[in-house]
Amino acid sequence: MKKLATIIFIFFGTTLMAQNAYYDALAISQSLDAQNQFGPDQFYILGKYFDNSPEIAREISTNPFLKKYFNPEAKSLDRGAQTGNPKRNVSNYMKGVDVTQFANVLSDIMIEHAKDELTVAFFNRFQKFIEEHEEFKMLFPKTAANFNNLLFYKYSEMLPSLRTSFFEDLNQITYRIDDVLLLPKYRDLLNNFPEVSVTIASLRLIHDLETGNSNAAQLISEFAKLKQWETATSKGMKNMANSLRVAAIFSESLRSGANPISDNDAGLWITPKEIKEFVGNTDAFTIYLGLIYQQFKVNKIQFEVGDTAPKAFISLIDNNMATIEVMKNKVIDFIALADKVNANFRVVNRKTNLSEEITDDEIYNYITLSIDVIDYSFGIVQLFDKNIDSGNFLTIPRAANNLYKDIYSKEYNQAVVHAFDIFLELNRLIGHSANDDKIKKVNKDFFDYIEKARPYALFMANMVNAQSDAEIKAALDNLILPVGSSSVKKYSTYNLAFQSYLGARFTTGGTRPLQSSWNDSFGVSAPVGVSISHGLGKGGAVSLFVPLIDLGAIVDYKLSSDTTGEGETVQKDYKIELGQLFSPGAYLVYGLPWNIPLSLGFGGQYGPGLSKIDTTDGAIAENPYWRWSAFLSVDIPLFNLGNKSKTKKID
Template identity: 25%
Template sequence: MLVLLAHTGYAQQTSLYYKAMYLEAQRSPVTHKIPLDESTKDVLRELYAPNTNITVPLLDGNPLLKDQFEDAPGSGVSALRQPLAAVGGLNVTNLADGLAKFLIKRSKEELSVAFFQGFKDDLKKYPELKVLFPNTASFIENIEAYNYASFLQTLREGFQADLMSLPTGLRNLRTLKPAMCLDGNKKCTERLAAIENFFEKNELSILYVASTIVMDSLQAGANIADILHAIAEDEQTDKFQDVSNISNAVLLADIFSGSLRSKDADRVWVTRTELKELKNTDRLKLFFGMILQKCVLEDIKFNVNGNNVSFASLIKAEDTQRYYTYLETIVSAGTEVNQVVKDIRTKKAANEKFTSDNYVQYLNASVDAVQLLVNLEQFKITIPPAQLQNITTTLRSAISVYYNIRAENYASAISNVFIIVDHTLSSSYEHKDKILRYGAFMASIVQAESADQVEEAIEAVALPAGSASIKKSADWNIALNAYLGGFTGREYLAEKVTDRWKTMRGIAAPVGIAISHRVYTASVTAFVSVLDIGAVASYRLDDNTSADLPELKLQNIFAPGGGVIIGLPRWPVSIGYMWQVGPALREISDGSAIISSKVNQRQYLFVGVDIPLLNFYTKPRNK
C-alpha cells in the first residue's frame, strides 16, 4: 500500500483513507510522532490553500492533528509517486350512416393538424420548449402543420434525438433569460423570469441540476462517487454554499466519499476490512484531522437554529470513535455498490447485457449510500426528513430516467422527469403539464411500432380520452359536442289529427354546440342541437355489419333545438332536457326508413355519454 503513495505529482488524487494509513506508518516508535518531511508534507498539501508552508505549528492548530507531528531532521523520500484509477336536400344515406364516424374521424384529423399547429405556435411562445427539444423545434418551425403526416418519419427521428439528449436539455433551462421572449411577450417574460429566479435563488435548483448530472454521468459510465463529485463541482452547488444546507451537505458528502475512494478499479470505496485498519485511535485522529482541515479549506458550514456553524468546529478529537460508526455505515452500503460495479465490468468484458435486475440493485445500493452520506446525525447536524426524502426521490428518478432512456422506454422516462420537476421546479414553474404533454407525445411516436400505433398516439394527444372532463375543470368551455344515450319524453306528431302528443322512448344522438360552465365538480351546459342521428345509431346498435341503408337526405336528420344538460362528477355521463324540431327520420327497420312528412317537435329527458368532438374555447379555472 505504501508503494502506491510514491509519486508526488499524484498526491492529491489519493483518498484520505490511504493518506491516513501512510502517515500512521511513518510514526516514530521512539517519539510516537510523525516526522514532517517533504514526503509527509506532500500528503497534507491539498488540505491547505496553495503555497501554504506546512509546519508543525500550523498542524498543531488543528485539534485532531495537534501533537501528532514533529520536525524531521532532513527531507524524506517523496511519498505520492503513483497514480490511482478513478468513472339540405342532398342524398345523405351514407352520411347518415357514417356521420358519427365521420365527425369523430374528421375531427381527430383536424385536431391532429391543430395539435401540430399548436405545437409550432408553442415553440415560439415557450422558449423553454426549444431548449428542451431543439431538434424537434428546428424541424417543426420549417414545415406547415397540415404537412406533418408527410414528414412523420423525420419528425420521429428528431423526437428520438431530443429524448436521448433530454438530460442536457433539462439542464440548459438555466440558460433561459426573459430577453429571449418573442417581442417581449409579458406572459413569456414573467415565466422565464420565474425560471431564472428558481436557478438563482431556490436551493432546490441544486437537486434539479444534480438530477441531470446523474443522467448524463450514468450514460458516460461514471460511478456514484464520480457523480457525487461532479454535482459538488457544479456551479449550482457552489452558488448556494453560503445559504444552503443542501449545498453544504452535498459538498461534505463528496469530501467523505472522496476520502474513502478505493485504489481498486473494481470498487468505488474501500472495503470493510480496509476500514477496520483505520479504527486505531491515532489513525482515526489523523483521518478526521485531515477531514477537518479539508472542511476548513472548503468552508463547509450549516445553518443550525438560525446560526451558521462551521462543520470543522463540530469535529471533536474525543468523538472520533463515534464518527467511525458513520464511516462504517457508508462502507457497508458501499460494499453492495462495489459488488454491482464489479458485476457490470464482468458483464461488459463478456459482452453481456446490463439487465433490469442489475439496474434495480445498482439503483437501490447507490441511493442508500448517498442517503447515508448526507445523514450527518453523528456530527449533530440534522437535515430535515423532507429534504432527505427530496434528495433520494430526485436521485431515484434521475437514475430511472437514465435506465428508461437506455432501454428506449421513453414514456416512462418522461414520467420520471415529471417527478423530478414536481419535486424541484414545480413551485416556480406552472407550465410543467405542457412539457409533459409534448414529451409524452414524442415518446409515444418514437415507441410506436406500426402506422396504426402512430395514429393512435396522435389521436391520444389531440383528443385524449376524458375530454368531457374539461367541462368540469375549466370555468368555461365551448365545443362541438355530441351526446349518445337513451331518452324518454313527449313528441308532437303534426301528421296526426287527434292525440298528437305521444309518449316515446328511444336513442338520441344530438350533435351541436355546447357552452359549458363548471359548477363544483360537475358542469352545466347550454346545448344548441343541429343534427340528430339517433335513428341511425339505434339501427347500428342492432346491426353493425350491414352495408346497406335506405336513402336519406340531410333534412331527414336536421334537428334544430336546445336544452340544458348537467354533466355528472367524475364520469363522462350527462343528464339533460332537450326540445327539438324533428328529426324527420324516425326509425330504420328491415332496411327501410320511416320518415315523417310533417314538422314534428319533441321534448325529452335523456341520460347519455358526453362526446366532445372539437374544442373551440376553454377558459381555465381561476385559482
C-alpha cells in the same frame, strides 16, 4: 367526397321529386285507417296529381281505383295527426324508403371527419405552441424544425418524418434539459437561485458517470466541491452543501489504496472485511474519528437547525459523544453499500480495459448505487441532530438516472415523465425560496410552460412507441389537447354549405317513456342539413342551420357498439327507412373563435322516427315530436354550395 355527393344526390334527388307514384302509393297505403281508408290528410300527396284543385274530393270520387279508399271523415293511422300537417305527413310519405346504407356511410364519414378535424387542429396548435416557446425548441430541436415544414392537411403523409424527429429528440433529451435552464428568459432564476446552477451541474455529473468520465467516489467529491454551493441562500440548500462535504470527507477517508485503473480487481473504497477489522481496533478507529473531526473543524462545516444561529458540526458532535459508538455501525453499513458500488465498478473497469461492451443496465445500476451512497452519507449528519433539513436535491440526479434508463429501454412515456419531474422539482425548489415578485412571476411562467408542454411531449412518446398503423391511429384518436383547426366560413362574407355537426347536446322539455338517443336529456347530436354562415374572422362565425335528417341514433350506436375479444366490432342487422331519419328544424349556431372547429348551437328539430338502435331489437322507432336543445359539436362541412371570401383574411 365524390362518393358522398353521389349518395346525397340520389338520396334527395330521387325521394323528393315532384311525382313518384311508387313512393306516393306506399305513403298513402301506410296511412290507411282501421277501415282501410284515407282522408284529406293525404291531399298534400294527391295534390301533385290533381293540380291542387279544391275539388280533389270530387275528382277522387270519380276515380275507379281511388274512390273505394277515400272517406272525407277518415283520419290517418297516427291518431295525433292534424289535418293538413305537412311535416307529419312528409315523414309518413318517406317511411318506405330504405336508406340504411346511406345512413351508415354518412354517419361513418361524420365520425371520421370529426376525428380528422380534431387531429388537424391539434397539429395546428402544436406548431403554434412550438413557435411561442423557445424552451420546446431547445428541448426538441428536430421536432421544431420539422413542424416548420408541416402541411397540416397532409399530416398523415408527414407522420413518418415526424416520428423520426420525435425519436431522435427523445433519445437526446437528457443532454438538453440543462440547455433549457440556460435560456435568457430564465437568467434571473440562474443569477438569483443557485438551485438552477446546481441542477445543471448535477445533470452533467450524471452524464460523466454514464460516459465513464468519472466514478462514484469522484462524483461525491466533485458534487461537494461545486462552487454553486457557496452562493446558497436557503437553509435547505446550505445544509445540503455541508451534508455533501461531510459525505465527501467520509468517502475520501475510506478510499481504497489500490489503483483502480491498473488493478482490475481494485475497488473505489476499502472492503467490508477491511472495515470490520479496522472498527475492531479500538485505538485505530478512535484516532480515525479524531482525524475526520479535525477535517470538519478546518472546513468550518455547520448546519442551520430551526430558527437558531448556524451550529458547527463539531459542536453537535461534542454534545452527542454517546453517539460515537453508533458511528461504528454507520461506517460499517456505509462500506457494505459502497462494496456493491465496488463490484459494479470492477465489472465496468474490467470491460473497459478489455474493450468489451458495457451494458446499459450495468451503467444504470452503477449510477443508482452511487447515488445511494451519497444519500446514505446524509444519515451520518442526522445522527447528531434529527432536525437537520438538508433539502431533497438528490431527487434531480435520481430522475436524471431514471431518464437514462427510460431512453435505452425505449420507455419513452416514462422518459417524458422523468424529464418533466426534473423541471417540476427545480420549480418547487425555487418557489420554496423565492421572495421577489419578479422572480415569482418568472418561476410561475416556468411552471405554466411545464404543464402545457407535457401533453405534447407525451404525444410524441406515444407516436414513437407505436408499433403498427393501428397504434399510430390510436395515438391520434387519443389526443387530449384543445383543438384549433381553422374554418373557411369564419373568413367568408357568406358561406352556403351542406353541413353536419357531431357532438354532445342537452335537451329541455322533459323526457319521453322510451329512453333513447333522441329524447335523453344528454346525448349525441348528429344533424345533417344546410347552413348559411357569416364569418367574423377571429371572432368565429354565425350560422343559420336547417337540419334535414338526424343520424344521432346511428352515431350513438356506432360509438358505443360492442366488440369481440379480438377487438373487432360486433355487426348488428338493422333496417333504417328515410322517414325515420327525416328531422326538419332550425338552429342558430355560433362557431367558436380563432381556429377552433367547435360550434355552439341552439334550436329545435321535429322527429325523427328513429329513436334508438338496440343491440338486440335493431332499429327502434317511436312517434316523432319537437325537441329543443343546445349542442356543442365539431363543425363538419360536407361540401360547400357557395362561398364568398372576405377581401382580406384575418390572421
